[in-house]
Amino acid sequence: MTTIYDVARHAGVSAATVSRVVNGRPNVDPVLAERVRRALTELEYRPNAVARNLRKSRTTLWAVIISDVGNPFFTAMVRGVEDVAQKAGFSVVLCNSDEDPAKEGKYVSAALDDQMAGVIISPSGRATHVNRLVDARVPVVVIDRQLRGIAVDTVLVDNEHGAELATAHLIDSGYERIACITGPRRLSTAAQRLRGYQRALRGHRRAVREELIRYADFREEGGYAAMEALLRQDSPPDAVFAANNLMTVGAVECLVDQGVRIPEEVGVVGFDNIPWAHLVRPSLTTVGQPTYELGRTAALLLAERIAEPSRPASSVTLHTQLHVRESSRR
Amino acid sequence: MTTIYDVARHAGVSAATVSRVVNGRPNVDPVLAERVRRALTELEYRPNAVARNLRKSRTTLWAVIISDVGNPFFTAMVRGVEDVAQKAGFSVVLCNSDEDPAKEGKYVSAALDDQMAGVIISPSGRATHVNRLVDARVPVVVIDRQLRGIAVDTVLVDNEHGAELATAHLIDSGYERIACITGPRRLSTAAQRLRGYQRALRGHRRAVREELIRYADFREEGGYAAMEALLRQDSPPDAVFAANNLMTVGAVECLVDQGVRIPEEVGVVGFDNIPWAHLVRPSLTTVGQPTYELGRTAALLLAERIAEPSRPASSVTLHTQLHVRESSRR
């Protein structure tokens, strides 16, 4: 491995001068600079990033801690993060917490140990781990899920509003007994989408029936099981609002398996984009999120905070959009 | 930030002793060790990974360079990699080359500069960048795509065989003019899947018609455009084999848009798993790959090579499986 000293010797200057040239500092004699540049290319010098990081006690890496790499929602988001990161000179370490606070904790520790330049996290529950980052003054942006009582940059969507629109649309389509399959209680997204559902019902003077509300796990299996339970009831629902993409797929699978016709017997609206929602028969009505933009925005916020650590925390809310397709029209 | 010296002072020993305790070395007086451990927890000491990396000139990071984070095939693979990596004490840096050799080059440079412990790469074309890694003695595993004339650990699937099965199945189902939409010529997967298609035709004494073969980009848009072009021909195909998941989706979209009925008018088989292939109407026949296992295997190979850098390169081929669903039965 060729070091800065090899280059210095080869160019007949000091290591400091080489460093200055490498880092594009002004105040270097053009003649020397040229000699250094030649040595640089001749020796194919590449700065050792690790040494540089130690010296500056900060790296050029961002950790993105998401709760499910298998969920296209999160990968689309990561794409948005990545594009911004690369332009800003950072690389992205993708960490999959699998909704497991312990795993999340491990990744937060790693981010701390590795002196990551910043962290974007979709927290799997309480604020504990995010607090560790904040306490250590590591720039953090929370994405997708809200954390109460902690001043941190946050990027969200208007969950409640989106859920309300979705539910109102089912009501307008003539469905009477509308169920809601939401996510784990501890997640703000689950709570807010449930609240939007309830608000729509109340706004249309419908009763909110507890037996039509299910808490599942934001996964396919959970959506399937919840739908199954709903169908087994004495008076089953004639429509369902599922609070994320994977659970929507699970619910639809269940309906298909049970031979229940969509949208005639049961109408379906899902939250989140679902890849190829339009190819599924019937095509699925969804509340679309600007996933890529979510990631982009979070990355932009992170870059700003890194540049200016003391600026006050801000919170950005992006908007969802209802895409009406076949699964909700009867 | 508390350093090893703070701990040493606090415990009344030298930094060397602390280091030994932290790293679980034997030959430390139990009494001292206990004192050190107490200091460790009292001060909440966390070793600085960057300093450690510099000292040992190796990190605990793997770079996984894939060509499309938007493709569920690759993310499923990454999951397999991640699970193994975590158990082996490595973190995974996910890099998205977007099929762009220049971007790929940048990420390879980053891996080199950051002294990554290893790289898993699905190369976007020629071997140049992989060679740089090999030359620098960075442990590498090539995944999904074959690189000729270079001794490197590789994990593949039986592309030709899978494609042959898929095509033979279309022939057996009674289709006559079977088209093939394959990927970029420079990618081994595209070439091999095309070869499998041709082999199946020849094996069944059918002519291989050049006008039924299209080279696209392994993306949705490419699949759509290729299908469109095929349909515009004088005698359009009555079936199509698409060589990856996204192109299959694109082709199906095109058929739907044009009002062509699947599988009655045109049969469809796609390569790669397609999430929710069974929910799409008609459900899609696919050649399934063991994606998670691909990632797992690559990670295992990488771990082995890191442990034993001089072992000869090996190549593992996993098997595909034909999942017959509705889109190919008439």
Add this chain to the structure above:
DNA sequence: CTGTTAGCGCCTTCAG
């Protein structure tokens, strides 16, 4: 404008 010096935090000889 340039070079010398020091040290980021850790680990690993090498003496003792």
Add this chain to the structure above:
DNA sequence: CTGAAGGCGCTAACAG
């Protein structure tokens, strides 16, 4: 078994 010393490669402060 323990501690002192040196150095991984780089950059920032300080003289010159």
